[in-house]
Amino acid sequence: MQRIAIIQTQPPFNQGKARESLDLILALAAVDHQLSIIFTGDAVYQLLPLNTQSSQPLKAFQKSFGLFALYEIEHCLVCAASLTARGLSGLSLPEGFTAASQAEIKATLASAQQIIRC
Amino acid sequence: MGDIERQRQPKPFVVVKPQLTALNELKENSMNENSTTEHTLIVGGRTLALDKHGYLLDLAEWEPGVAEHFAQLENIQLSDAHWEVIRFVREFYQEFNTSPAVRMLVKAMAAKFGPEKGNSKYLFMLFPEGPAKQATRLAGLPKPAKCL
Structure with missing residues (x-):
């Protein structure tokens, strides 16, 4: 068992990269x-609410x-500076997530034994 | 994945000949996974589309009859314990938008029902060919990703 930090950098629908990092x-x-x-x-865009009513709904x-x-x-x-830079500082984060x-x-990062950047 | 699953010999559905005969009477189309013909299932007078793995294409079309149908195909005698797992994986999908693979299913079952039901032995007793694979099929969900 290791302490692993995973840095998410991808927007939600970029050729499935965000989903792959979720699988990881x-x-x-x-x-x-x-x-x-x-x-x-x-990657903070992954936390935005999704329109599931569109004609071509994304998963x-x-x-x-x-x-x-x-x-x-x-x-x-969730990087507070990234939220602010995108005008999302008021975004309500999922339960368990903190800015x-x-x-x-x-x-x-300093306390992790391994760091993976996705 | 668990040791039990590694030791398990793959057993294609096509060997279950008596069930296929029974299903033909129910106007079942071919469930042979190698078949390239259309994949549909007829339950309660409705024709339901299946995906390439033989799983229900649209989980909203599920009804208990679908589970009974797949159970017959997979040689499972449905009990209350099976229905509990089937209902559980459907709720799981509705909450998390993903079909649980074995480890996830064990963890989630343990969190909800405690360790006596949240362990792979209990689940393999109910679904000998693989609890995640079989329970999700009976429940009308997509096949779990990376599931053998």
Whole structure:
């Protein structure tokens, strides 16, 4: 078991990259690694509510973020600066997610044994 | 994946000949996974489309008859314990938008029902060919990703 930090940088629908990183997270969590997830840059767009009523509905894979609690992923950090830069500082984050300062993110990275950037 | 699953020999559905005969009477189309002909299922007078894995295409079309149908195909005698798991995976999908694979199913079952039901032995007793694979099919969900 390792302490692994996963840095999410991809917007939600960029050729499935966000979904693949979600698969990676769930796979690592399933084998009991201790994970910290950090949403930064355009990855904060993954946390926006999705229009599921459109004519070509996209799969709301974000609902699977609710599984993080089941897998006891306690650290879900969202870069506050990235939110602010995109005018999303008022965004209500999913349960268990917290907006974090650069210092908090650095501290999380410093305590990780492995860091994966997705 | 668990050891039990690795030891398990793959057993294609096509070997279950008596069930196929019974299903033909129910105007069942070919369930042979190698078949390229149309995949549909007729339950309660409705024709339901299946995906390429033989799973229900639209989970909104599910009804208990679908589970009974698939159970017959997969040689499962449905009990209350089976229905509990079927209802559970449907709720799971509605909440998280994903079909649970084995480990996820075990964890989620343990969180809801406690360790006596949230373990792979209990689930494999109910669904010997793979609890995630079979329970999701009976429940009308897509096949779990990366599920053998």
